[in-house]
Amino acid sequence: MTQAAGSGSDFLQLRAGEAPAKGLTGWLTDGLRGAIAAGRLAPGTRLPATRQLAAELGISRGVVVQAYQRLVDEGLAGARTGSGTVVARDAAVTPRPPVDRRRTLHELRLPLSTPDGIDLNLSPGVPDLAAFPRAAWLRAERAVLDRVTAADLGYGDPGGSPRLRTALAAWLGRTRGVLAEADDILVCGGVAQGLALLAQVATARGEAAWAVEDPGSRGARDQMSHWTVRPEPVPVDEHGLCVDALIGTGLRTALLTPAHQFPTGVVLAPHRRRELLAWAAADDRLVIEDDYDAEHRYDRAPVAALQGTAPESVAYLGSVSKSLAPGMRLGWLIAPRRWQAGLLAAKHASDLGSSALPQLVLAELLAGGDYERHLRTVRTRQRARRDALLAGLRTHLPGARVRGVAAGLHLLVELPDGVDDVALAERIRRTGVLVHPLSWHRQLSGPPGLVLGYAAHPPDRLAEAAARIGQAL
Template structure:
């Protein structure tokens, strides 16, 4: 062995990391931290490091590059100050936004407000899936983002008891591949649930279990496109996420205006679309309930034209100050594809939903589900079925209604105190309120200004295809009354600065 040229000397010529194939010899002398920060910014910009991804632990990357830990720590801190990353304690450093052109000035630490240019850039972008994810990833002290129930109220003890009971009773065959439509136990429980709570009489064989309403839109979009349908009309304003799923399947989404009685059926007919996606029980985002007159008009449109109504039964269970309304599927089964989930009742993480399709599309939907994933995981289905049949789910719903009502009331009071010019919509039900303003400003600017101050909200304009008054969509179910009040106070100050 040549003692004058040991292996360590050979390795010193090129120290690198498998992470992004970084090679420290490319860094200029005395500028290693800036070089590393630049490499990371570029990886974030070209999405090799997407929003939400975690950077390696500083000590690990430093060891791989054979530099001091301070070099890596300083590079990470530069990303944090630019608003591109955030420190999450034991969870490490996480990418939260793509770099802005040109470089953004430093903001504050990840535990406080985010950098203003980053927030403005996020809300100024076209509202696509990546923008949703990027805004959700930005640290926020108070989160008033709509769409989530009180996740802290998830019935963990009841779920664990049901899970133990299921595992005790489940035969070995129950752990194998099952029916792609879903387990017989859950389809039966869902049929009973829909009859009790939504006035829908359906045979369990007609129920298809899916991975949330999002999968319903994806599967149904594929089926409709294969059936020669090129467009599904949507409410305007209407849920941006649903519209994105349909467009991802190659379907056009002509807008249909919504007024204080619900969707305008005359305008629907004018679009010429053979199908329409509606949220009739609690319209998103306005909160309007489809009136009896509009239901009759909708029935006439569907029966006269052979049209298909996709009923997203969003928020139907969460009502406070109004009587229940039956699902459209209960009165027009041949023309309504009914979709629901437990995402707003238990937790989105379960990824359990259902769809009841009219006969003409049922078999094609089942086939699409089979080839998508062979069916949902069986064990969570069995647990949910037991909760439904034991009455535990109704008890959970009663608990949530009480808790959500208190939080709704706190938000209404806070809006009156801090945003006296705002008009409140949809307070009688749901997990969110929509507010509109009779003023000339961009609601994306208000949402960005709120995020700078640590409050996350959603601009109403994201859910419009046509111009309309500025507004915000504010979720209240997942926040305490104290946080709601403080968040609205922040919004009030932000609005005064914009005026």
Template sequence: MNGADFLQLDPNSAPQGARMAWLTEQLRAGIADGRLAQGVRLPSSRVLADELSMSRGTVVEAYHRLMEEGLVVSNRGGGTTVANVIPATAATPAAQQPQDPGRADGDGIDISSGMPDLSAFPRAAWSRAERKVLSTATSRELGYADPQGVPALREALAGWLARSRGVVAEPDQIIVTAGVTGALSLLAQVLRNRGVTTCAVEDPGADGNRRILDYWMDGLVPVPVDEDGLSVDALAQTSTRAVIATPAHQFPTGVVLSPERRRALVAWADRANGVVIEDDYDAEYRYDRAPVRAMQGLSPERVVHVSSLSKVLAPALRVGWMVAPAHLRDELAEKRWATDLGSPALMQLTLAELLETGALERHLRTLRKKHRERRDAAVEAIAHFLPGCKIEGIAAGLHLVVMLPEHLDDKVVTERAKREGIAVHPLSRHGFTTGVPGLVIGYGPHPIPVLEQALRRLGRIVAGCTS
């Protein structure tokens, strides 16, 4: 392939001091949108460097980054070629798609979810870790695992959660689950056994959590959210003894539960003999603010900390965990055993290896930088294509909220967007009450050009609804 024509790259558009990052993103985008198909050979680093007037080291480092992400492979004597990667924007065959009322018709662009860049999954690091596990796993490790989780993973998680989230936990307090959904299902069943049959939820709050809890519990109690997070005063007016909250980054508004509210929430749990379920779903991603510690450290006996690797690696892994208070742990572990004997051991051992070698944290640093760039591009595009619409929740996470003019119905807007090939969630989908109209936009999965295209079309749709 001739470097002069390669992806029509314009080196003049590369920011000063960030040319390697720019080149990496351009190549990654080409793989994600299918312009660089599986098996396509990239120009040699020398040729591409010459054509772009860059140092060869810049191109070599860009290729190396993509190799670490598993997007390209280096063939001895055969140059660098694109690996077997499913583009992030490729449509899943309809027969395999989960039923989602927000999905775009046809081969559209889905900006409805707070997903990470799945094309950046660290395939090379995963393969190395998996090969090591397969070559070193003992007969005992290949047998039936502890239903709470493989000890090596629980030990690695305890250390990682302590240094990254301030979680206070010994390995035997951690229960490995099938994602946050698995954790909530176990918790709901154990709480029901103890006479806790209702759960308070944030309003607005995560629709997925609400649906899971509603399946297991007799009722859900909505509690309003304001600029300081969950209203503990409103919670105290209810008779429920369980509440689920997203303290570090409220979904979907993006607000942080204030220190005063955190202390008040723990005090409520003490008075009510209750449980606070802390969903720490995407606290790894922060851009314009200092890290926010997990609530669990304030009251390990009242707060059940749950999270997963869906936002760091991929939802398909179905790996999550909960840090259980001592008075719930044995019953939760027994319920895990009775459900399915626990999670697959080989995957847990592979994840333990990624944590112990630091590969997972290196991957997270790469993702955080990439997602910040996409967040910045999304904010700029919204300001341009949806002028006058306020943007909230931009300081962290993988999504933001665009507030629409008050006279619009956000469900009508999203239905029109769906017909135009853009999947986006209405803010009202996540609330018990109608509230103010808005759109919840996920920017993590898509390269910047795809994001800009989707937001340009969305701007036209909103303008058409307004006129």
């Protein structure tokens, strides 16, 4: 040994001090052989340079050379000029049971990006990922990296980058009518994390149930249930959430999608908005406003967010999941100020704060106008896709009634009473097209239907999907 006993390497956590006094070569060979057999050193893995490993272990380089040569002699490794010693491609490895991740996701009822046998995924909520503004994002990222400071890359404020919160306050105020200062905004990992934070604070306050729209997002209900909040259904009609029924529940919190109700597509009518906000203001109640796809509208005027009318009664949620990509995991939560301290503490406990660089890049896109230019481009693409799917449905399902076409990224096909929409969706699935039965998004009984997302596919593929749906019907 050339260094003190106990010297060690990060490589396989080897410690020469654990070796017998006169058996270093055998000890090292056994360690390497065992790691290969267990799969810790996969075939093709390059072993550390002999000089480097010897220095880390505090042993003679000749010991490492001899150990490597034994592996070569046993056919477990091979020496390559210029590449050092590499674990042999055919090295015997003790097989481990394979991990069937797709089965695990299925058993947990979690979504698969591309389910088996599906080539046309019309699930609602799947955006147009091909439209991601790569060039604009790259320009913004370069600009950010050119001036980012060390402090910007630290833990920072768990509520989010001040630059992004400032940009969001201005943009949401201008485009959605939101009334908020930068310090009112909490940057989170999408609407899903915003809901999780609200659920944690609500349950700590003793509010174990929320009113939800019916039909309404099954994903949101599952999220609530995970955080031990019980979803209580309130019916939706052609004017949106039935506020009289909400009042009858006796609950203090309601989650809804007023600008574009999921999945029916209706807009919360003005008289219902007034009734809802009066309900919320009367006894310090809370409306959670999920503004999930308000950027996408085609045949109607924009609908302002509820939050701008009653910022002390409404918690506003939004994200870039439908406008950029869900993989960005960037969203925002603007809650009444009496809730903000609890939410900030929950966010800090969850992850110490969202990733810094994507926040700074989004702030750059917002400040420079690139984000809004991207939205205009995407809106034109999605209008064409919606039109293609509508035309296909008129051709192949001429009697169908279609709702929710004026905005969003999905539409609803209503079916005659008595049709089993779950069985029908399964028949359609066997043609390679994935759709959601409306029953999936219900807790109460109601008419059947199919929910079809159209954002992820070009017009010709949507026309093909409509033809296959027609064949299944």
